[in-house]
Amino acid sequence: MTIDAKQAATDDPLAREGRFARFSTGFKLFLILSLALLPLGLIAFFATLQSSRTADLERRAQVRIALTESTRKIATTIAGDMATLSVAMKSVIDRPDDPTICPRITEIIAAQGGEATPFAIFGPASEPVCRAGAIAVLRPSTLPLDPNTPDDLEIDEEGLTITVRSASASVVSVLHYPRALLTKLATPGGFDIDHSFVLLDQDERTALTERSIGGGMAGSDTLSAPIGTTGMTAEINVARQDFSAAEILAILLPLIMWASAAAIGWAVVDRLLIRPLKLLERDVSAYRPGEIVDSLAGMTTPAFELRQLANTFHTITERISLHEGELAEGLARQTRLTREVHHRVKNNLQVVASLINLHARGVDNPEVARAYGSIQRRVDALAVVHRNHFAELEDNRGVGLRPLIGELAQGLRASVSEGMTGPTMALDIQPVYVSQDVAVPVSFLLTELFELAMTALPDARVAISLAASVPGKARLEVRSDALIGSPALMAGLEGRYGRVxxxxxxxxxxPFDRDLENGVFALEIPIVAQDDVGSGD
Known part of the structure; x- marks a missing residue:
């Protein structure tokens, strides 16, 4: 490497700051967070993997075994009792007068389930042939004797009721399992897990046991199994096992990871981005045109991109400050030049008007004097426009019609030749502003109407009004008895006055709105709205 190349590398700030400074802030943040969270992520992964499977599988297997035992016990008891009742009904049909049938059936059923299940056997008679336990006596008419009718199972809050019919349908048995008996049958031996046990038969649902503790954050598991060939289903619900130490660790580790990531991320982002951005935002918000901003000058930790942004903003403010100075100087020169132009034009017009006035006084012919006066009034009108525009030049508001028309009316009144009375003037002008392109024709228009009124009726009263009508428009109205459609007025309108x-x-x-019957001449003129004042170039 040559000496110049080494010097260039030394002068390069990126070369002095090292390789890490060349990376973007997003890559720095990603790299730091990845390295910080990798060990915590591995610990959380292995802890969760080790603690999740064995406990859940063992517990579900235990619940499945208990459910199978309960359904088998209920199905076996019901099947045995129904078989016993079928034999008993056959014995009742064969030996209806045998008194030993009922006691023997009761003993057999009690021996199967541990206690006698309430039952009743009905024949065609209204009283049961055989009855044991607390069971409601049903009338034979409520029990269908059709041999094609299947056995009935009915679940309610009281328990399970089963109706069994003989082959000939001449005898019907009713078997009733109280809820307490069903609960005893559904309780598996050695199963000490808090659970709920529910019997389901189509739309019917009977809860035999309820869990004493509701499901927490871990939730619960529900398993179901059919009860033999009865068509019923048993459903067991158990709360999931409390969290073990490994599971608690697996739960807390993501929080620790989040806290670590938040702390590290905040420290990195605050140091590299947030704090420098706040300083830069403060300087940008406080910036005023013409100032030079040098943000982050004393900080070495901000991100490379932010330092570049601050340097760029510093360069921009330097250029803006320079251009602002040049523009201010040019604007001042232009303003002085414009003021000087308007001032000189106004002075020249006043000189011309004075010369015309001197010539008018030196002639004896009245017609020539009136011609001089007419020319003088037009020159004066133009001078008034320039003077008013010159007065409003500082605020760039346009030309104010109120002072312009007032000064113009005063000048027109004063320009009347000696020996003539001249019309009286009445003004009702709102303070509105117009551009110079509007002010000049308005001044000439009022001058022409003034002269036209003098030719028709020299001493008539002339009323001039100006009022805003619609946004951006104002109605200029000239009213006088001299403007009523007299022969002299019509002659003037047909001549040069009408053309002008x-x-x-x-x-x-x-367009002009002429009312010759009332002596009114009016038209709409564009104005500068107050809200738009000063917004033009």
């Missing part, structure tokens, strides 16, 4: 007024209305892009 028509040209001025076209320049304003607004």
């Amino acid at each position: 007024l028509e040209g001025l209305s076209r320049q304003l892009r607004s």
Whole structure:
């Protein structure tokens, strides 16, 4: 490597800061969090894998065995009792007068289930042929004797009731398992896990036992199995086993990982991004055009991208400050030049008006004097526009029509030749502003109407009003008895006055609204709305 290359590498800030500084902030954050969370992730994985399977599998197997035992015990008891009743019904049919049938059946049923199950055997008679235990006596009419009718199983809150019919359907047996007996049959031996046991038969559901403790965060497991060939289903629900130490560790480890990741991530992001961003945001928010911002100058820890952004913003503010100075200087020169132009134009127009006035005083012919006066009034009108525009130049609000029309009316009144009374002027002007392109034709239009009124009725009263009508528009109205459709007025309108007024209305892009019966001339002119004042170039 040459000496120049070594010097360039030394001057490069990235080369001095090392390789890690070349990486983006996102990659730095990803690398740091990955290295920090890898050991915790491995511990959580192996702890969860080791503790999850054995306990759950053993517990589910134990519950499955208990459910199988309970369903087998219930199915065996019901099948044995139904078989016993079938034999008993056959004996009742064969030997209806044998008194030993009922005691013997009771002993057999008690021997099968540990205690006598309540039952009753009915024949065609209304009283049961044989009866044992607490069972309701049913009338024979409520028991169908059709041999094609299958055996009935009915589950309710009281227990299970089974109806068994003989082959000839002449004898019907009713077997009733109280809820307590069913609960005893459904309780598996040596099963000490808190559980609930439910019998289901189609839409019927009877809970034999309820869990004493509700399911917590771990939830519960539900297993079901059919009860023999009865068509019923048994369902057992057990709470899941409490968390072991390994499971608690597996649960807490993700929280520890989250806390570690949050702490490390916050420290890294706060140091590299958040704090420098806040400083940069504060400087940007407080920035004013013309200032030079040098953010993050004393910090060495911000991210490379943020330092680059701060340097870029510093460069931009330097350029803006330089351009602002140049623009301010150019604007000041342009303002001075514009003011000087308007001032000189106004002065020149006033000089021309004064010269015309001097010439008018030196002639004896009244017609020539009136011609000079007409020219002078037009020059004065243009001078008034320039003077008012010059006055409003600082605020860039356009030309105010209220002072302009007031000064114009005063000048028109003063321009009346000696020996003439001249019309009186009445003004009702709202303070609105217009552009110079509108102010000039408005001034000429008022001057033409003033002269037209003087030709028709010199001493008539002239009323000028201006009021905003719709947004961006104002209605200019001139009212006078001199503007009523007299022969002198019509002659003036048919001559040069009419042509000039028509040209001025076209320049304003607004047609004249003439009311010759009442002596009213009006038109709409565009104005500068107050909210838009100063927004133009």
